[in-house]
Amino acid sequence: xxxxxxxxRTAAELALADIYRSARPRLPGGAVVTAHRxxxxxxxxxxxxxxxxxxxxxxxxxxxxxxxxxxxxTAPDVALRAAAAKAGGLLSGLGLRRLxxxxxxxxxxxxxxxxxxxxxxxxxxxxxxASDRPLLTFGGAATANPMLALNAALATDxxxxxxxxxxxxARPIHLAFVNSGAKTAAYTRSRVVVGAEAKVVLVESHxxxxxxxxxxxxxxxxxAGDGAEVEHVSLTREGNSALHVGALLAELGARAxxxxxxxxxxxxxxxxxxxxxxxGEAAVASIRGVSLLAGTQHxxxxxxxxxxxxxxxxxxxxxxVVDDRARSVFQGRITVxxxxxxxxxxxxxxxxxxxxxxxADHKPELEIxxxxxxxxxxxxxxxxxxxxxxxxxxxxIPEAEAKALLVQAFAAEAxxxxxxxxxxxxxxxxxxNWLQER
Numbered sequence: 001x002x003x004x005x006x007x008x009r010t011a012a013e014l015a016l017a018d019i020y021r022s023a024r025p026r027l028p029g030g031a032v033v034t035a036h037r038x039x040x041x042x043x044x045x046x047x048x049x050x051x052x053x054x055x056x057x058x059x060x061x062x063x064x065x066x067x068x069x070x071x072x073x074t075a076p077d078v079a080l081r082a083a084a085a086k087a088g089g090l091l092s093g094l095g096l097r098r099l100x101x102x103x104x105x106x107x108x109x110x111x112x113x114x115x116x117x118x119x120x121x122x123x124x125x126x127x128x129x130a131s132d133r134p135l136l137t138f139g140g141a142a143t144a145n146p147m148l149a150l151n152a153a154l155a156t157d158x159x160x161x162x163x164x165x166x167x168x169x170a171r172p173i174h175l176a177f178v179n180s181g182a183k184t185a186a187y188t189r190s191r192v193v194v195g196a197e198a199k200v201v202l203v204e205s206h207x208x209x210x211x212x213x214x215x216x217x218x219x220x221x222x223x224a225g226d227g228a229e230v231e232h233v234s235l236t237r238e239g240n241s242a243l244h245v246g247a248l249l250a251e252l253g254a255r256a257x258x259x260x261x262x263x264x265x266x267x268x269x270x271x272x273x274x275x276x277x278x279x280g281e282a283a284v285a286s287i288r289g290v291s292l293l294a295g296t297q298h299x300x301x302x303x304x305x306x307x308x309x310x311x312x313x314x315x316x317x318x319x320x321v322v323d324d325r326a327r328s329v330f331q332g333r334i335t336v337x338x339x340x341x342x343x344x345x346x347x348x349x350x351x352x353x354x355x356x357x358x359x360a361d362h363k364p365e366l367e368i369x370x371x372x373x374x375x376x377x378x379x380x381x382x383x384x385x386x387x388x389x390x391x392x393x394x395x396x397i398p399e400a401e402a403k404a405l406l407v408q409a410f411a412a413e414a415x416x417x418x419x420x421x422x423x424x425x426x427x428x429x430x431x432x433n434w435l436q437e438r
Contacts, residue, residue, distance in 0.1 A: 031132065062245075105125070124157055216243070265430060274287065
């Protein structure tokens with residue numbers, strides 16, 4: 001294998017080649033998994049870090065934004081695991097089954113593995129890889145996205161969940177990713193397989209300390225069988241110096257239903273890729289996002305919806321509140337394959353700009369190869385509605401409180417669709433907390 005198949009151009013790319021070379025012998029997996037890792041790294045190396053010349057990355061130039069590449073985080077010691085187990089206060093007390101992933105390693109000691117519901121099986125990705133099962137590839141997506149290919153090459157651990165057909169997992173499962181910082185990088189890969197007619201609520205949270213530069217590359221795959229119902233919420237609250245690259249890849253069977261919400265408040269640079277394929281007839285996807293950005297934060301959500309079977313329905317709604325000199329990016333594409341007749345797909349993205357220097361870039365797209373469809377998209381960006389603000393001021397509400405109420409109402413449209421009541425209330429409180437910090 002030649003990790004320098006493509007001449008490197010940046011210090012970060014040079015460092016990544018060295019990191020992979022030194023980490024390769026220690027990463028979990030036998031000969032088969034290692035061969036897959038090599039192929040994934042070679043796919044990354046052919047292009048290197050994505051930059052402005054790549055259409056899907058032109059607003060988020062990692063060749064410029066990722067100045068350094070940090071070494072892989074080592075397995076946390078006892079003290080660090082104990083400290084990380086106390087993190088995630090926003091979601092504590094909600095009755096979630098918590099699985100703690102510290103610096104890229106699933107901590108079984110501080111995870112809640114007692115009294116698993118019938119039909120639920122939990123393993124570590126490291127354990128699966130140690131059996132030489134190559135779960136680190138997502139078909140063509142692993143090579144089309146260089147950061148996802150890099151994740152496949154360097155992934156250390158994550159959660160592997162299997163839910164049996166017709167099982168109803170009443171207690172939501174929380175994957176709590178905690179990063180200690182200290183100029184390290186965590187590469188995690190998780191996989192959730194939901195059997196036919198099964199139901200589950202999945203929650204991800206990503207957090208770390210302020211003032212400590214660290215890097216995260218986290219990917220999760222969800223495979224929903226025929227008639228399965230999956231609700232998924234991802235909360236990104238990384239430290240203010242962190243670079244976070246995330247990916248959600250979902251495959252829906254016939255009549256499967258996926259509802260997912262991405263909620264972002266923390267991180268210096270945040271890029272979340274969502275790829276959802278409605279592969280079965282009459283599958284339904286509801287995909288939403290809320291980004292609350294301030295300072296010099298850069299938040300990018302890039303979405304690809306693939307309608308591959310007849311009768312599918314997708315709804316996409318993304319809201320961004322942007323203050324100071326922050327920048328919000330949304331790129332979304334709905335593709336309707338020729339076989340996907342009677343598809344119904346609608347996409348809307350809205351940005352609320354709270355300062356003159358705030359910026360929002362929107363690029364919604366439709367790519368339709370069928371003739372019996374209903375599809376549409378829209379995008380808006382602008383300041384607070386002065387008439388609504390005046391209405392509140394005229395009724396004696398202070399200006400700061402009036403602005404906060406309008407921002408809360410703006411974000412609530414996406415958050416209110418969360419079905420698990422306690423989780424929905426926690427996310428509403430997160431909006432309040434962000435506003436109070438302003």
